[in-house]
Amino acid sequence: MTDVRVRFSPAPTGFLHVGGARTALFNWLFARHHGGEFLLRIEDTDVARSRQEWVDGIQHTLEWLGLHWDGEPVLQSTRFDRYLEAADHLVKAGRAYECFCTEDEVKARNEEALAAGRTPGYDGRCRSLDPARRASLAAEGRPRSIRFRTPDSGTSGFDDMVRGPVSVEWPTIHDFVIVRSNGTPVFFLANAVDDADMEISHVVRGEDLIDSTHRVLALREALGHAGRPKYAHLPLLVGADRGKLSKRHGAVALEDFRDSGYLPHALLNYLALLGWAPDDDREVMSIDEIVAVFDLDRVTHSPAFFDYQKLDWMNGEHIRRLQVHELAADVLPFARERYGERLDVRVFEAAVGLARERATTLVQIADQAEFLFVADGDLVVADTSWDRLVATERVREILDAVIAHLEKCEWTVEAIDLRPLLETLGLKARKALPAVYAAIEGSHAGLPLFDSIHLLGRGSAVARLTAARERLGPDR
């Protein structure tokens, strides 16, 4: 396949969500795999709902993901003249007409039809107004929109790269608005014009747009553009109830995933597996590996459930594949935000090395290192962990012995190892250690104890154990 030119064309009416990111990813992968171009087009024809902050947000998020686009983004709001010119051309050619029905009137008639059990859709009453009537309606100051006249008979069809031949009878598609009464162009028109002007070779998007394809294709043909792009409609992403993925299912904004500590590559890897799979059993893959084997012919057909648990697993896998210094750099912003000036970068890197083996998100790594960056007096021992400490057999004896040991032992991880000491006391490490974890880290479960004590330093370690011992009070 040659000359691949695709585009991702979000409407800037909100943040980039997982569905949009998946669409962007599949376009990007397709372009990169075939050595083609991946363009960005902002579909901001709905002036009322589009906001500059969303335009910026979407671009920043795509960059964070690493889905870099070629060339400058095309903003449809800067191309209204071009669309209006096309609309004018269609009216002159008799393919579109002025409609004086107001939005409310059309809506009312549709509701009436629906209530009566009839099929809704524009009834075509302004289709063939004579010039005099048109002039008088315009003179009345009636709002005027432009509608595209759809064929009254015949079939519209196209060959979808993932679904095969798709067709629909024209009579089921009613005349639709291409220019609003406020003079702004509508999606269908802008889409048809831009895909032609930008010489888009393949349109890859969500299945929710499959029905609109017939209208865009008809416009394109009416505008006199030879040929058509190839279309590929991707299965939708759904939530736990199998409905369209939305906020009530959990995080859907890409920013939320970023802020929760997910790696862009893990997210991309997971998203790639939603509706696509390589021809072998690989799942955890680098972006380059995916690009090398990705193609649209292996895209699946049915809606996919976004599984947060599998994403967590995937993120952990990618975390473990990073070098410690790379991972530390990724976690650093989260740690800085939490620990500010108290953060000791050398200690932090060591902690990341320990946390790496047991984390699913960057935030977890930052959190697990917390005990290293709080003052001894500010360490909070979680209630359940304190209960566990209190319930530990011979806990006073254990703490006293550990304190004594740490006060004088050589300060190496090997020397700090408490197991020989516990063995001397006839205690099982597995039973006794959770109490020490709690006193040192504030939790009975956390980073490996001996390394943690080593990183903390003798003074703090002894101080924390002593504080726990004092809080415990004398044996009664």
Added chain:
RNA sequence: GCCCCCAUCGUCUAGUGGCCUAGGACGCCGCCCUUUCAAGGCGGUAACGGGGAUUCGAACUCCCCUGGGGGCACCA
């Protein structure tokens, strides 16, 4: 109401007429490892929606049913 699309373990998927007593992964359960928690290792649980048809032979082809999703905007 009308139109379109879809249908393999709970979830993501492999599978394109015999290699399938249906494979992998997440999750879950058990065991091992173990300095807590994880991670890791090993094992287990679990699916071709139903009915016809074609065929020597159907998860794979066709039809019907059922179920799910999407669309029918002066949103995109």
